Amino acid sequence: MFIDRAKITVKAGSGGNGMSSFRREKYVPRGGPSGGDGGRGANVVLMGDANLNTLIDFRYKRQFKANNGANGQSSNMHGRGAEDLLIKVPPGTIIRDEATNQILGDITEPGQMVIVAKGGRGGRGNARFVNSVNRAPTFAELGEPGEEQTLLLELKLLADVGLLGYPSVGKSSILSMVSAAKPEIAAYHFTTLSPVLGVVSIAEGRNFVLADIPGLIEGAHEGVGLGHDFLRHIERTKVLIHVLDVSGIEGRDPIEDFHKINNELKLYNEKLFKRAQIVAANKMDLPEAQENYQQVADYMKAAGHEIYPISAATGEGLQVLMQRASQLLDAYVEEPEEIEEAKVYEAKPEDEFSITREDDGAFVVQGDNIEKLVAMTRFGDEEGLRRFQAIWRKLGIDAELRARGIQEGDTVRIGDMEFEFRP
Template structure:
């Protein structure tokens, strides 16, 4: 079963809590703090694996959680870092954050990795908080929470050559003839509903990958039929073999078909419309005369397209076509595109905090820095609470809340905590 889309939930591991402890040794009645730090939470990492062909496994498992870091211990012993959670995906997988639609990764090479949820930092033990004024701090940080998000995975087939054309023009028959792939071939439209890859072997140990991709219909650029599925999969091919039914056996005009399909390509992507095409004039065995073929050749000559008359059923003309495509692949140069992105998930630069009013009138403070502070503070410990209050004053949150119109007794909400405002 070929599945080229999936939706999964990922959650990285929480950092381990820091330890609050003191030295207890003989003849050392007042040993200092020696609480160790918590371990790093596990990252969630997607790994491109050439042995994985589809996203079908994600139909049955959609929840992926990395393990938390170990807790710190006494004697300045650090907690154990959690192992990263590695998730294999097919080469050619594009990863987006579902909520923001941000591109997180484009895994186009075998072994390529992308961290899609970073593990939380381990909390610091009380050893870090000793000062000349406070030689016996009793508090330690809690571990930083991990990240969590829903992801959308989309697979774009990676092939050197793509077979382009309307349904039933003979694409599947060509692939069966020139490779070991076995796509279904029948006398009705849309026999191929999913991309099928085949390796074309040529003499002298030469080979390339060819894809038989679902047939295109009018309106594909707007998503009609298999539109976007079809177009998405040919985006990464280097060369296109445009298969046309030169016999007109189904009442089709090959020139008209050529113009319509290229019109759909141009509407979907300008880069896609510029891909090099080789014309395969199929079904020459059904021609009563060569009028239609000559008309097509003259038309393509004017546009600089090479035409190869072939018969996919008998194999006539296919060896010459494959050799020509190989020569094009040898000299192929990727078109530069400044918009192309690879594995480059860079978190957005967000302000330390923002304040807004919730529907219930509460003042909600958001931002990575303040949320991290709240999550890592132990509010049951008096010294930890006082430290939080000092940082609160340093960040001048009182001034910002007063500017927003906060009053005595109003509710302030940060992360999972609620406070009652007091001047």
């Protein structure tokens, strides 16, 4: 089954907790702090795998959670960092953040990796907090939580040459004749309901990937028929072979069909319309096609299009057609990538925060620094609590809450934690 869209949730590993301990060795009566740091949590990484050509695996498993880092130990032993979680996807996969629709990565090569969620750093052990004022700190940090994201995966086939045209013009038959691919072939429309890839060998060391794109119809750029589901698979092709049924035995005008399909390409993506395109006049084994061919050929040549008479049923003309497609591939010049509107990131001070008021009267404090501080503080440790309060005041949060009119007993919410305000 061909699946080219998926939604998954990924959770990077949290950092290991720092250790609070002191040396307890013989002949060391005043052993100092010796708590080690926690290990870093695992990143979640998507990696291209040449053995995959569909996103079907994500139909059954949609949640991925990476391992946490190991906790720090006594004697200044640091916890082990967790190994990254690798998730394999087929080359051609675009990764988007569901919340913002921003592209996080585009995997086009086997082995290419994109980090989609970063693991949290390990908490520092109490040995890290020794200073001239506090020679024996008792507190240690908790590990930083790992990032969590919902991702949208979209597969665009990585094919060199694409076959397009109306349903039942013979695209699948052509693919089956020139490659080892075995698409379903039958005498009814929309036999092919998913793209099919095949490798065409021209000579030793010379081959290319050919894609049978399911039949496009008028209105496809608006999603009619198979529409957007398959138009995007043409986007990465370098050369297009436009297959026409010149026999007209189904009552269709091949010239009219040619213009309708190209109009759909133009409306969907102007660059596709301008891509190198050659015409394959199919079904030349039929008398009707031989009668109509000259008229169609004269029209295409006058319009500046190359046309090749072929028969997918007998194989006539297919070798010449594939050789010409190969020549156009060799002459292809990579087009500059269309860059989506850039997302501008502004450098913000680490101590920046915002305060809002919710309907239940709670004051909500948001900011990267304060939220990390809350997540990594052991509130059951008195020394850790005092440190939190000192940083809280240093950041100016206490003063800002008072300026906003907070009263004793009001609720302050930071991330998943709630506090009762006490002057």
